Amino acid sequence: MGEVPDLSKFAPRTEVGGFQKAPAHLQRTARHVKGAVFYSGPPLPGMVLSDGETLMCVHGQEHWIVVPGSGMKRGFCMNCNGPTCGKPACDPCIPWEKKVEIREGRDPNKTVFPT
Amino acid sequence: MGDKYGLGARQTVISTATIGTDGVSELKGGTGARLRFYDIVMGQEGTPPVDFPVRWLVQRTTAAAATGGAVVENALDPAAATPTGVAVEELTVGPTLVADAQLLDFPVNTRGTFRWVAAPDGGLVIAAVANEGLLVNASSVSYADIAACTYHWEE
Numbered sequence: 001m002g003e004v005p006d007l008s009k010f011a012p013r014t015e016v017g018g019f020q021k022a023p024a025h026l027q028r029t030a031r032h033v034k035g036a037v038f039y040s041g042p043p044l045p046g047m048v049l050s051d052g053e054t055l056m057c058v059h060g061q062e063h064w065i066v067v068p069g070s071g072m073k074r075g076f077c078m079n080c081n082g083p084t085c086g087k088p089a090c091d092p093c094i095p096w097e098k099k100v101e102i103r104e105g106r107d108p109n110k111t112v113f114p115t
Numbered sequence: 116m117g118d119k120y121g122l123g124a125r126q127t128v129i130s131t132a133t134i135g136t137d138g139v140s141e142l143k144g145g146t147g148a149r150l151r152f153y154d155i156v157m158g159q160e161g162t163p164p165v166d167f168p169v170r171w172l173v174q175r176t177t178a179a180a181a182t183g184g185a186v187v188e189n190a191l192d193p194a195a196a197t198p199t200g201v202a203v204e205e206l207t208v209g210p211t212l213v214a215d216a217q218l219l220d221f222p223v224n225t226r227g228t229f230r231w232v233a234a235p236d237g238g239l240v241i242a243a244v245a246n247e248g249l250l251v252n253a254s255s256v257s258y259a260d261i262a263a264c265t266y267h268w269e270e
Contacts, residue, residue: 034237041227042166056237062218063231063239089215096240100149103242 030055030066032082037065058082059090059099117148118195120188121267124204125160129253129262134172138206139262143180143248144241147199147270151238152249154267155219158228159253161260166224169255169262173219173239176248178211191267199270200241200248210250218249225258238269 035054043050054063058080064072075084079093101107124140144150157171183203190198218239223229233239241247253262 033234035231035233037221038230038232039223039227040229041224043224043227054231054237060216060218061239062216062220063233063237065221087215100240100242103244103247105244 035063055083057085057087057090057096059084059092059094059096060087061096062087062090117151117270118198119191119267119269120195120198120200121154121191121265122186122188122202123263123265124186124202124251125261125263126205126253127261128259129169129255130259131254131256134174134252134254135209135212135250137209138181138183138250138252139264140186140202140204140251140266141176141181141183141206141210141248142200142202142241142251142266142268143176143246144243145199145201146243146245149243149270150200150241151233151269152241152266153233153238153269154231155251155264156228156230156266157221157223157251157253157262157264159223159225159258159260159262161225161258165258166226167255167257168222169225169253169258171219171221171223171229171262171264172217172250172252172254174250174252175213175216175218175241176210176250177213177246179246180248181206181210181250182208200268206250210248212250225255241268 030053033053034056038051052065056063062085074086077084077093080095084090126139183206186202186204188198
């Protein structure tokens with residue numbers, strides 16, 4: 001058996017100025033953030049958020065604050081490759097850009113929104 | 116990138132009424148261009164300062180513009196054209212809301228100030244259709260005083 005290679009040189013550096021973990025206020029909660037919120041003032045009872053990031057529903061354009069571990073059930077559209085708000089109205093895949101075109105009467109297929 | 120516009124709006128007495136019967140402000144688009152709502156700062160000015168939640172809601176609207184006070188749409192670039200978007204404040208008659216179209220919905224402490232700003236591709240788009248717009252509404256079960264906001268949009 002040969003010597004075990006020394007892999008410590010590939011370990012993340014932790015000294016100041018090296019590649020250390022970002023401080024909490026700079027850590028991201030979502031990969032493709034669509035908005036940010038900032039709160040200034042005393043918190044409501046039970047409130048833990050002072051600032052955060054929002055995601056946008058790819059079908060309805062609703063924004064929500066990302067709170068990891070909140071238990072809120074959202075969806076994900078594999079066609080649009082983005083999150084949905086979780087409301088049943090946004091379950092069918094109609095991208096929000098398509099909905100805008102339909103409202104403007106520019107959809108060549110004359111699509112009708114599902115009721 | 117289009118021209119950017121902004122305005123400030125207030126409602127002197129917010130209510131607990133059903134969403135859509137009054138409001139802080141409504142921004143209406145037109146057939147000239149799509150509007151992209153990308154920034155809003157909201158807060159409360161009333162006294163005494165107490166810790167009550169105020170629900171701020173931005174929801175899509177259709178039909179004719181709601182009645183309300185005139186407000187000036189200011190171009191952030193003085194050389195910009197006259198905006199397509201038209202806004203009113205202190206709504207006394209609510210607009211027609213699009214069901215299940217709440218785009219922003221945040222509770223805010225009466226003693227706090229809250230800001231939402233969109234990423235470059237995250238703004239709320241108003242279609243280029245006459246009378247389509249967004250309602251900015253504040254409501255509270257315990258606070259019936261002034262609510263104010265400032266918002267920006269792009270055309």
